[in-house]
Amino acid sequence: xxxxxxxxxxxxxxxxxxxxxxxxxxxxxxxLLDVLRQQLQLTGTKEGCGEGECGSCSVLMDxxxxxxxxxPVLQAxxxxxxxxxxxxxxxxxxxxxxxxxxxxxxxxxxxxxxxxLAACHLLNRTPTPTLEEIREGLSGNLCRxxxxxxxxxxxxxxxxxxxxx
Ligand code: FES
Ligand code: FES
Numbered sequence: 182x183x184x185x186x187x188x189x190x191x192x193x194x195x196x197x198x199x200x201x202x203x204x205x206x207x208x209x210x211x212x213l214l215d216v217l218r219q220q221l222q223l224t225g226t227k228e229g230c231g232e233g234e235c236g237s238c239s240v241l242m243d244x245x246x247x248x249x250x251x252x253p254v255l256q257a258x259x260x261x262x263x264x265x266x267x268x269x270x271x272x273x274x275x276x277x278x279x280x281x282x283x284x285x286x287x288x289x290x291x292x293x294x295x296x297x298l299a300a301c302h303l304l305n306r307t308p309t310p311t312l313e314e315i316r317e318g319l320s321g322n323l324c325r326x327x328x329x330x331x332x333x334x335x336x337x338x339x340x341x342x343x344x345x346x
Contacts, residue, residue: 184245188206188227189204190208190209191207191208192206192207192209192255193205193307194206194207194208194209194254194255194257194258195258195259196209196216196257196258196259196260196262197260197261197262197263197304198217198221198223198262198263198264198265198267199223199262199263199266199267201265203221203256205220205221205253205254205256205344207220208254209253209254209255210253210254210255211253211254212244212249212250212251212252212253212254213240213249213250213252213253213256213257213262214226214228214238214249214250216254216257217240217249217262217264223264223266224300225265226238226239226240226249226264226265226294226295227291227292227293227294227295228250229291229295231250232250233248233250234323235253235292235295235322235323236248236292236295236296236299236321236322236323237291237292237294237295237300237322237323238250238295239294239295239296239299239321239322239340240255240262240263240264240298241262241263241298241301242257242260242261242262242287243260243261244261244302244305245302246298246299246302246321247306248321252291258288262273263298264287264294264298265294265297265298268297268298268301275297275301276339276342276343277297277301277304277335277336277339278297280335280336280338280342281293281297281332281335281338282335282339284326284331284332284338285327285331285335286327286331286332286334286335286336286341287327288326288327289325289326292322292323292324292325292326293316295322296319296324296332298323299318299321299322300315300318300319300335300336300339301320302318303315303319303336304339304340308340308343309340310336310337310340311344312333315333315336315337315340316329316333319332319333319334320338
């Protein structure tokens, strides 16, 4: 039904998600968050505030940490995106996923995918961060459950073990 009234104004937009080329048909101003979750079934990316305040919807886009609730899908044209689903390698968890589990960095889990991607972004740039740098690197990501101490410890432990996205 590509010529129906509903689809008028939609465009084909192509990008790479977790290493796989994807083409979606969407309105240019649709939120990347919705396209990831609804069209690509990548529901690991969570919606918290929907206003750019909480970081739950964080993904990596061309290596930058972005709030996917604020990104029109058109901006993703040609980009390379990493979501939480792209971190594990088969059955093997990413080191940050392991340390979040071991340190109690995930409770309800709503903030966790975004928090882990923010941590990836930090460790990609600063492989051996201080605790202050970890807190600063995660400052755009809110957690209502943990009090942050376990999250900071999880990132510090991942840094000790060594990681990269
Ligand atoms: S849902 Fe995107 S920043 Fe809160
Ligand atoms: S674990 Fe619940 S919001 Fe962070």
